[in-house]
Amino acid sequence: MQYTTENVLLHPSANPQDPDLILAVTPESAGWDFISFQARHLGAGKEWSFTSGENELAIVLLTGAISVRSTRGSWQGLERKDVWTSAATALYLPRGTDFTIATVRDSEFAVTWVPTNENHEPWLIQPQDVSISVRGGDNVSRQINDLLPPGSPVHRLVLVEVYTPSGNWSSYPPHKHDVHIEDEAGHLVEADLEEVYFYKIDKAEGYAYQRVYTDENSPLQQAGYPIDALVKAQNNCAVLIPEGYHPVVSAPGYTTYYLNVLAGSAQSLANQDDPHYSWVKDTYQSVDPRLPLY
Numbered sequence: 001m002q003y004t005t006e007n008v009l010l011h012p013s014a015n016p017q018d019p020d021l022i023l024a025v026t027p028e029s030a031g032w033d034f035i036s037f038q039a040r041h042l043g044a045g046k047e048w049s050f051t052s053g054e055n056e057l058a059i060v061l062l063t064g065a066i067s068v069r070s071t072r073g074s075w076q077g078l079e080r081k082d083v084w085t086s087a088a089t090a091l092y093l094p095r096g097t098d099f100t101i102a103t104v105r106d107s108e109f110a111v112t113w114v115p116t117n118e119n120h121e122p123w124l125i126q127p128q129d130v131s132i133s134v135r136g137g138d139n140v141s142r143q144i145n146d147l148l149p150p151g152s153p154v155h156r157l158v159l160v161e162v163y164t165p166s167g168n169w170s171s172y173p174p175h176k177h178d179v180h181i182e183d184e185a186g187h188l189v190e191a192d193l194e195e196v197y198f199y200k201i202d203k204a205e206g207y208a209y210q211r212v213y214t215d216e217n218s219p220l221q222q223a224g225y226p227i228d229a230l231v232k233a234q235n236n237c238a239v240l241i242p243e244g245y246h247p248v249v250s251a252p253g254y255t256t257y258y259l260n261v262l263a264g265s266a267q268s269l270a271n272q273d274d275p276h277y278s279w280v281k282d283t284y285q286s287v288d289p290r291l292p293l294y
Contacts, residue, residue: 001031064107137284206254
């Protein structure tokens, strides 16, 4: 598949057949093997039902108050004011789970799923249990919320929230995870992962820029389909990372949030920097005092 600016960046769009849908990604539309993703809005007192089928699935609450009842259990009182004041509440559900989300007030949530042949237990991830850290330094400082990190009791899914303050960079130095590489001892050097970036900006007119580009080691580039796209990501946009490096910069005056969904050859974040820019990590003098945000 040839990836261009037009199909790397997805904008929210109205769907008369599914008016609560903000944005959707399928393996067919993305040209990859694993990740399906939806962002949804649900008004107060409404319900949405779905089934995980032959997939493991996660619900990430973006804002609002919901309950979830399912064939594997029920969870009440799941709340989040917004993405700017706390880490997410998230719920992992195994394959073969039918469920219904009911809202107490207007809510937004993301739901993502990937195929699996493994069985795992449901898992409620609450804000107080989420590991929060600050990564990088200087104007490459950003906040990381590890919702579903490597080592979690799941098969493929990895979920991370990232906050990039005004004028700062994240996913920098540029890194990639598009080839599965193990060293002689069997340790994972790089995983082959698909990735979705789903964006929120703290003010409606704000934006971030993201570049997605491949190098000579990319399987896509070797097949004659290189990527070099620079996209303007706004509120409720998604950027697809099938392969390649993918740095982000937040416009001055605006804080950028994105939810990362990753899945592929391992439940891992193993990656390699673009060697042209990795030296920057040795120059950091301090950490941005604006972080963490909460």
